Amino acid sequence: xxxxxxxxxxxxxxxxxxxxxxxxxxxxxxKVYELSVLCGVPACAVVTxxxxxxxxxxxxxxxxxxxxxxxxxxxxxxxxxxxxxLDQERFLSKEVERLKEQLGRLEKGNREAEAKVALMRxx
Amino acid sequence: xxxxxxxxxxxxxxxxxxxxxxxxxxxxxxKVYELSVLCGVPACAVVTxxxxxxxxxxxxxxxxxxxxxxxxxxxxxxxxxxxxxLDQERFLSKEVERLKEQLGRLEKGNREAEAKVALMRxx
DNA sequence: ATGACTATTTATAACGC
DNA sequence: TGCGTTATAAATAGTCA
Numbered sequence: 001x002x003x004x005x006x007x008x009x010x011x012x013x014x015x016x017x018x019x020x021x022x023x024x025x026x027x028x029x030x031k032v033y034e035l036s037v038l039c040g041v042p043a044c045a046v047v048t049x050x051x052x053x054x055x056x057x058x059x060x061x062x063x064x065x066x067x068x069x070x071x072x073x074x075x076x077x078x079x080x081x082x083x084x085x086l087d088q089e090r091f092l093s094k095e096v097e098r099l100k101e102q103l104g105r106l107e108k109g110n111r112e113a114e115a116k117v118a119l120m121r122x123x
Numbered sequence: 124x125x126x127x128x129x130x131x132x133x134x135x136x137x138x139x140x141x142x143x144x145x146x147x148x149x150x151x152x153x154k155v156y157e158l159s160v161l162c163g164v165p166a167c168a169v170v171t172x173x174x175x176x177x178x179x180x181x182x183x184x185x186x187x188x189x190x191x192x193x194x195x196x197x198x199x200x201x202x203x204x205x206x207x208x209l210d211q212e213r214f215l216s217k218e219v220e221r222l223k224e225q226l227g228r229l230e231k232g233n234r235e236a237e238a239k240v241a242l243m244r245x246x
Numbered sequence: 247a248t249g250a251c252t253a254t255t256t257a258t259a260a261c262g263c
Numbered sequence: 264t265g266c267g268t269t270a271t272a273a274a275t276a277g278t279c280a
Binding site: 124125126127128129138141142145154 | 247248252253254255256257
């Protein structure tokens with residue numbers, strides 16, 4: 001994104017990819033930290049590098065915080081279940097549906113498409 | 124960070140903080156997406172805004188992926204986490220396996236919820 | 247508050263060692 | 264393979280519509 005505008009596609013050259021990974025990972029975690037502090041909100045990020053040498057997973061703020069935060073979110077719908085069964089039923093059906101789609105994509109090994117779709121949901 | 128260099132401290136002004144939150148959250152999720160695609164690595168981010176209006180947690184790529192990724196790291200023995208890594212193929216296989224287990228649990232939960240609703244209709 | 251618009255600060259791709 | 268440096272691309276704080 002500097003000297004030259006780059007497309008968001010997998011970097012095939014090992015050296016370049018590892019270098020980009022290291023740089024961007026660092027900045028990403030910094031951004032998560034800044035957002036968390038500036039806005040006083042819980043946030044976490046996890047990045048791993050399977051298949052790479054020296055693949056320490058990077059987790060911010062910590063694996064415990066991350067696990068805790070995500071676990072809480074995951075359990076939220078469950079706690080609402082007792083009070084709103086109809087909503088919950090709908091929720092579960094949707095989640096199962098989504099998981100099935102996800103499963104299909106994973107089996108095809110099409111993670112990029114999945115990532116794009118996920119991003120579109122967020123933007 | 125533009126017009127004026129800002130310190131990384133909690134933004135007390137509600138309007139400013141919410142605006143900053145919205146802008147930065149969007150960019151952050153984009154960064155996670157880019158890193159994931161550029162380097163072909165699993166990554167996730169979670170951001171929430173408790174106490175704010177419209178505080179849907181933002182999770183990328185999805186809560187299941189995030190939970191999966193973090194759970195996997197948590198469950199890994201420290202030695203495996205530090206020294207070695209799964210190659211991409213084994214990684215994907217494991218992910219699929221885990222998703223299938225999750226799918227089974229969800230379906231079970233869904234059946235139970237459906238049964239509950241059906242029961243309520245009779246009472 | 248929602249979106250567009252800069253002036254600046256940051257992030258970073260390509261180099262250089 | 265790793266670090267600095269530098270020229271660009273991106274992000275973004277403040278502002279106005």
